[in-house]
Amino acid sequence: MLTKIRSLFNPxxxxxxxxxxxYFEGWYFKVVxxxxxxxxAFIPGISMxxxxxxxxxxxxxxxxxxTAEYFPFESTAFVPSEKNFMVxxxxxxxxxxxxxxxxPSVSGELTFTGxxxxxxxxxxxxxxxxxxxxxxxxxxxxxxxxxxxxxGSLVINGEEIDFTGGRGYIEKDWGHSFPSAYIWMQSNxxxxxxxxxxxxxxxxxxxxxxxTGFISGLMIDGRLYPFTEYGGSKIVSLQxxxxxxxxxxxxxxxxxxxxxPRDTATPLxxxxxxxxxxxxxxxxxxxxxxxxxxxxxxxxxxxxEGRNGSIEIxxxxxxxxxH
Numbered sequence: 510m511l512t513k514i515r516s517l518f519n520p521x522x523x524x525x526x527x528x529x530x531x532y533f534e535g536w537y538f539k540v541v542x543x544x545x546x547x548x549x550a551f552i553p554g555i556s557m558x559x560x561x562x563x564x565x566x567x568x569x570x571x572x573x574x575x576t577a578e579y580f581p582f583e584s585t586a587f588v589p590s591e592k593n594f595m596v597x598x599x600x601x602x603x604x605x606x607x608x609x610x611x612x613p614s615v616s617g618e619l620t621f622t623g624x625x626x627x628x629x630x631x632x633x634x635x636x637x638x639x640x641x642x643x644x645x646x647x648x649x650x651x652x653x654x655x656x657x658x659x660x661g662s663l664v665i666n667g668e669e670i671d672f673t674g675g676r677g678y679i680e681k682d683w684g685h686s687f688p689s690a691y692i693w694m695q696s697n698x699x700x701x702x703x704x705x706x707x708x709x710x711x712x713x714x715x716x717x718x719x720x721t722g723f724i725s726g727l728m729i730d731g732r733l734y735p736f737t738e739y740g741g742s743k744i745v746s747l748q749x750x751x752x753x754x755x756x757x758x759x760x761x762x763x764x765x766x767x768x769x770p771r772d773t774a775t776p777l778x779x780x781x782x783x784x785x786x787x788x789x790x791x792x793x794x795x796x797x798x799x800x801x802x803x804x805x806x807x808x809x810x811x812x813x814e815g816r817n818g819s820i821e822i823x824x825x826x827x828x829x830x831x832h
Contacts (some may be wrong), residue, residue: 518815520651521597521605523589523700524683530561534683536596538608539793540619540659541817543674543717548667548725548793548817550571551608551615552777553598555587565598568777571598572793572817575775594653605653605679605756609664618665625705627726628733632825647713649709653679654761655728656697656705672769678705689714690824692747692754694769701783706799706815708767710744710830721829727765727801728753729811730792734763734801749826764804769818791821 525534535554541547551594551790552568563584569699586599595604599612609618659675688711691755709726723744725736736742736758745757745764751771774790795818801811 510822512775518594519593520649521594521653521681523594524649525555528557529563530557531559531685532557532683533685534602534681534682535566536653536679538603539678539695539819540670540672541675541677542659542670544572545675545698545817547665547670547672550793550819551603551610551665551757553596553603555584557584560563565611567598567601567610567760570791570793571614572775572776572819575773575792575794577775577777578612578614584829598696605794611674615665617661617669619659619672621654621657621679624657624679625728627655648684648688648711649681650709650724651681651683653681653706655707655726655733656703660809665680669743674701678707680707683718686738687823690826690828691821692749692826692829693821694754694767694795694797694818696795696818698816698818699813704728704811704815706767706814707738708758709827710747710756723758724766725756725767727799727811734765734810736763736765747826747829749822754820754822759804761811763805766800766802766804767797769795769820771795771820771822774820787805790823791819793817793819795820 523534526530533556535552538551540549542585549572550570550616555565557563565582565584565587566579566731581702582599588597601608605624607620607804610616652657656679659677660672661671662669676697693709695707705728710723714721722738727734742758742760745759746756753770772795774792777791797815797818799813802809
């Protein structure tokens with residue numbers, strides 16, 4: 510019980526204590542080297558289907574070559590810490606400060622410094638805000654680090670890649686299934702260091718039906734400009750075509766306009782009722798244009814383009830504008 514309570518107030522930690530079926534949890538480690546010639550995502554996790562069958566895994570996404578590998582493990586290979594965010598999958602180790610990989614195609618260790626968290630008050634821990642305390646959520650979301658530096662190197666398919674001086678990003682999901690429709694975007698490669706952006710818009714099942722929830726934030730030198738459904742922000746416009754994604758978020762103080770062309774995406778395994786039997790597609794080479802302005806005056810606070818942008822679009826985006 511103590512571990513369950515501790516993890517509730519520390520969303521980066523493993524949340525699945527006591528779960529034995531219809532459950533998944535996974536972390537997303539994005540790393541880009543300094544010259545931006547290599548961009549990878551490493552996704553460790555655990556999945557359990559309705560029958561109670563369990564499987565641990567590590568996925569590897571090569572954002573530049575647009576390839577993905579899925580490495581399954583026995584469920585007993587997945588060992589989370591009961592006190593903080595540390596997870597072992599076989600000989601692979603993951604935490605907020607480092608990652609060690611020993612996979613057939615990837616080996617090495619990276620260290621992360623200067624991690625920047627999403628604000629985490631006790632009454633609304635993590636990016637989910639008050640929804641943290643809703644026990645029946647289909648999918649929960651967490652930010653481990655919006656932006657951080659990297660040191661170290663990895664040997665990937667026989668080639669040593671130095672990630673020292675690069676930038677990283679870490680987030681996570683847990684629950685039993687990804688939303689029926691969602692958009693997810695992220696970049697922390699702008700003209701200046703210290704700028705990071707993420708946005709997710711999803712159709713969320715609720716007691717009385719469905720609603721569209723969203724969580725977006727632009728962090729500039731440690732200051733977060735949040736746009737969340739639970740915080741009173743609104744989606745003013747949302748357009749998804751085969752060519753681009755455009756979203757405008759607004760609250761009383763600020764307006765954030767987002768525009769990104771859609772790039773060729775790579776299939777990844779995704780959870781359905783706990784097991785990784787679904788498929789989503791993600792690109793890591795998009796350019797995400799942002800403009801942050803004051804709502805009352807229109808004064809532009811920030812304008813820039815995020816490189817190495819990650820984008821996932823799943824389901825019917827038209828349902829996201831339903832009330």
